[in-house]
Amino acid sequence: MNTSVATxxxxxxxxxxxxxxxxxxxxxxGICCEFVEFLVLFAVYFVARAHFPQAFEQGAERxxxxxxxxxxxxxxxxxxxxxxxxxxxxxxxRRSSILWLLAGLVLALAYPATKLAEIQWNLAHGINGQAGxxxxxxxxxxxxxxxxxxxxxxxxxxxxxxHLTGAYSQHDHDGLEALACYWHATDLIWLxxxxxxxxxx
Numbered sequence: 223m224n225t226s227v228a229t230x231x232x233x234x235x236x237x238x239x240x241x242x243x244x245x246x247x248x249x250x251x252g253i254c255c256e257f258v259e260f261l262v263l264f265a266v267y268f269v270a271r272a273h274f275p276q277a278f279e280q281g282a283e284r285x286x287x288x289x290x291x292x293x294x295x296x297x298x299x300x301x302x303x304x305x306x307x308x309x310x311x312x313x314x315x316r317r318s319s320i321l322w323l324l325a326g327l328v329l330a331l332a333y334p335a336t337k338l339a340e341i342q343w344n345l346a347h348g349i350n351g352q353a354g355x356x357x358x359x360x361x362x363x364x365x366x367x368x369x370x371x372x373x374x375x376x377x378x379x380x381x382x383x384x385h386l387t388g389a390y391s392q393h394d395h396d397g398l399e400a401l402a403c404y405w406h407a408t409d410l411i412w413l414x415x416x417x418x419x420x421x422x423x
């Protein structure tokens with residue numbers, strides 16, 4: 223192939239990836255709203271922690287760090303799979319993209335399963351929303367995150383269904399990118415929650 227033709231083809235392939243925001247404007251409005259919501263909740267966390275430092279220190283010691291760590295691994299792994307789904311779709315490998323998205327869904331579903339097991343463990347050890355200010359803030363923040371993650375899982379199912387019907391192509395997959403952006407944002411928020419409750423003792 224002529225070098226100039228090959229270069230032009232390469233430029234055409236790369237052009238959509240530069241100078242634009244991935245996904246669509248709607249999803250970024252949603253992500254910004256999500257960040258604002260959790261910034262307010264994190265402000266509540268710091269105010270409560272400043273007023274009840276001992277309660278937060280003792281409360282963190284009672285949480286199951288293995289459960290928190292497993293949720294973190296699941297969330298990060300799911301985000302990785304969805305990022306791979308976008309990357310393979312950009313490369314024109316539709317089948318691989320679908321498989322990566324399916325893997326991301328399976329890992330995402332492991333999050334609520336792990337969280338349910340953690341809550342059962344908490345309740346068995348007397349850790350409920352009335353066990354103190356630390357646990358009230360903990361449950362409120364983690365349940366809010368679970369709601370956003372649930373929306374993300376519904377999004378994965380919707381995008382997967384459209385992907386299977388051939389709705390996306392190498393040069394037209396904004397819906398897949400929008401999903402990835404939202405899921406990465408939800409993942410990022412969990413990393414902050416994990417740090418605040420399970421690590422910063």
